[in-house]
Amino acid sequence: MSLRMPCDILARNLLETLIKTVDECSCDCIALSGGIDTTTILLAAVLAGLKPRGYVVFYKHGLPKDLYYVNQLSKLFNIDIKYLIIDLSNIKDLVINVTKCIGEENLDTHRDGGCVEIRNDIVFYTVLKQAKDDGCKCIFTGTGGDEVFAGYSFMLNLTENELIEAIKKLSKGIFSEVLIANCVNIKICTPLSDPRIIDIVENIPIDCLRSQLMRGKEILRYILSMYGLHTIADRMKIPAEGGAGTKDICKSILDD
Numbered sequence: 001m002s003l004r005m006p007c008d009i010l011a012r013n014l015l016e017t018l019i020k021t022v023d024e025c026s027c028d029c030i031a032l033s034g035g036i037d038t039t040t041i042l043l044a045a046v047l048a049g050l051k052p053r054g055y056v057v058f059y060k061h062g063l064p065k066d067l068y069y070v071n072q073l074s075k076l077f078n079i080d081i082k083y084l085i086i087d088l089s090n091i092k093d094l095v096i097n098v099t100k101c102i103g104e105e106n107l108d109t110h111r112d113g114g115c116v117e118i119r120n121d122i123v124f125y126t127v128l129k130q131a132k133d134d135g136c137k138c139i140f141t142g143t144g145g146d147e148v149f150a151g152y153s154f155m156l157n158l159t160e161n162e163l164i165e166a167i168k169k170l171s172k173g174i175f176s177e178v179l180i181a182n183c184v185n186i187k188i189c190t191p192l193s194d195p196r197i198i199d200i201v202e203n204i205p206i207d208c209l210r211s212q213l214m215r216g217k218e219i220l221r222y223i224l225s226m227y228g229l230h231t232i233a234d235r236m237k238i239p240a241e242g243g244a245g246t247k248d249i250c251k252s253i254l255d256d
Contacts, residue, residue: 007208011222014200015044018191023048025189027138030054031127031177032081033243034069037142037151039232040220041191045140046077052140054081055127061088062245065238072231082134084126091249094122101125101183102176115252117176119241122249124177125184132186139186143177144193148201150209150216151237160206171198 022044030045032038032054045052054074058064074081086094098121099107107114124141131139146152147170155166171193181188191197201209204219211218216237224233241247247255 007205007219007222008226010204010208011219011226014197014204014219015047015223017196017200018044019048021191021194021196022050022140022189025138025140025191026050027052027136027140027187027189029131029134029136029138030140031124031131031142032056032070032073033066033142033238033240034073034232034235035066035142035238035243036217036220036224036232036235037145037149037192038140039069039073039229040145040223041140041142042073042077042079043224043227043229044191051077051079053136054079055084055131055139056081057084057086057123057126057244057246059086059245059248062248064243064245066243069232069235082130084130086122086126086244086246091122094125097129098122098125098180101180103179106174106176106179111253113250113252115250116241116254119246119249119252120239121176121180123240123244123246125180128177128181128186128188129184132184136186138189139181140189140191141177141181142192143175143188143190144171145217145220146237147171147173148192148198149220152216153237155216156210156214163206163209164202167198167201 030042030052056070095118107117148167208219210216221233
């Protein structure tokens with residue numbers, strides 16, 4: 001049964017648990033996109049007394065949409081950012097390495113020849129491999145944010161029971177970031193898909209997960225707004241390929 005409490009109170013309760021989860025990991029690095037998921041994790045980390053170094057990827061020949069927001073966060077929280085560039089010269093090797101890490105069976109779930117997976121996963125691979133090479137003992141990622149907090153568009157039309165079932169199912173799925181992290185041998189911390197967070201979300205009223213504006217992640221938006229991060233709280237969902245600009249690498253049948 002959902003907890004019929006104001007969304008702002010539930011948001012504070014969720015943040016408290018998230019801070020504890022982040023503090024337990026105590027990662028010194030974070031894959032930072034400036035989106036709702038990774039910004040909420042960064043906020044929780046700062047509130048826990050941590051100061052992780054941010055990693056952001058952009059495709060040199062694309063239109064990266066994350067850089068503006070990441071630069072804002074760097075100044076606001078006074079954290080170091082490492083900018084990683086994907087160029088035409090290293091895409092081929094990245095595709096080979098990503099394929100090895102996630103496996104052929106996970107490469108074409110969208111039935112578009114693997115384009116969508118590649119465009120997103122080379123971003124994760126670039127960050128996680130560089131973080132490993134830099135000696136990061138652990139890295140935070142926003143893994144599970146879309147699945148747990150109704151970030152996908154199809155979740156906006158589900159009934160409350162259907163939405164909870166979808167969250168339970170999707171939160172137990174296979175995440176490319178985790179596969180890649182294991183592949184490059186770096187410890188990854190995914191606070192938004194932690195079982196304690198999922199337990200809380202399963203008891204949050206549907207209107208605190210998605211609003212009448214028909215957008216997801218409302219409770220995370222509440223958290224960011226409480227700390228004055230309105231610009232990021234109001235961001236539309238942008239997958240890694242859009243944020244990094246790697247969408248220009250290949251053409252998917254889903255683009256239209």
